[in-house]
Amino acid sequence: MSFRMRGSTAEISTMIVAIVTLLVLPSCGPRSYRLKNILKSGIDLVADAHLQEVNSLLRTLTIKLYRRNPTELKKAPEHSIEARLAQIFGKPGELRFAELEYKQGIETMLLSFDERYHGDRVFALMVGMVGMIRKSYNDHTEFFILDTLDQQKLYNSARNIEILVWRLSNKRDNQGRLFLLTNEAEGQINNLSFERIFGKMIAIQDMMARITVDKTNRTISYVVHKLATATFLPVGF
Numbered sequence: 336m337s338f339r340m341r342g343s344t345a346e347i348s349t350m351i352v353a354i355v356t357l358l359v360l361p362s363c364g365p366r367s368y369r370l371k372n373i374l375k376s377g378i379d380l381v382a383d384a385h386l387q388e389v390n391s392l393l394r395t396l397t398i399k400l401y402r403r404n405p406t407e408l409k410k411a412p413e414h415s416i417e418a419r420l421a422q423i424f425g426k427p428g429e430l431r432f433a434e435l436e437y438k439q440g441i442e443t444m445l446l447s448f449d450e451r452y453h454g455d456r457v458f459a460l461m462v463g464m465v466g467m468i469r470k471s472y473n474d475h476t477e478f479f480i481l482d483t484l485d486q487q488k489l490y491n492s493a494r495n496i497e498i499l500v501w502r503l504s505n506k507r508d509n510q511g512r513l514f515l516l517t518n519e520a521e522g523q524i525n526n527l528s529f530e531r532i533f534g535k536m537i538a539i540q541d542m543m544a545r546i547t548v549d550k551t552n553r554t555i556s557y558v559v560h561k562l563a564t565a566t567f568l569p570v571g572f
Contacts, residue, residue: 379478440466470571486547491568493540501562
């Protein structure tokens with residue numbers, strides 16, 4: 336069986352050296368290196384950590400949205416919050432569901448703000464967000480030496496989160512109600528816990544875009560937009 340190795344000569348050489356090193360290392364019991372860790376660069380480890388953190392934030396956001404919008408879960412009474420989490424985060428790859436018309440990513444997010452959609456808006460929003468983030472990392476669940484990232488996808492996903500935050504706070508249905516509740520006012524003190532989660536995700540995606548630029552010497556096409564009229568940017572669907 337034959338195969339082609341992708342990547343620069345330097346990257347391939349590094350991987351070969353790593354494999355050889357692993358094979359000649361003496362056994363050190365539980366402290367011995369594992370193959371997958373040998374094949375990771377410092378940037379790969381950074382990407383792994385950032386992806387794990389953004390996934391953790393997405394899970395937290397899902398739970399908070401359901402607790403803030405309990406009527407959405409009642410639209411699908413056969414599901415609990417735990418069941419929804421299993422659907423969204425239970426397996427890698429594309430997320431396609433009949434109740435969301437098999438839409439993905441940004442199209443799914445848009446259902447949350449569609450007057451004609453009467454399903455679970457939290458589920459639509461989070462399936463879309465998670466799908467978008469996965470595409471921004473090229474559907475990888477972890478990274479190795481020959482894996483690559485696209486700085487534009489990462490950058491675009493950060494801008495899309497900004498657009499989403501504006502829509503959640505401003506888009507209303509025909510009766511003047513927000514489609515989904517997020518931040519709330521408690522007397523004279525605003526609860527901005529949702530904004531903090533979104534802010535962390537934006538920072539993570541922007542940081543990974545910058546790291547990718549530094550690694551590849553490619554550039555980002557920066558976008559200046561007004562949130563009130565901005566449309567979501569493409570992220571590889």
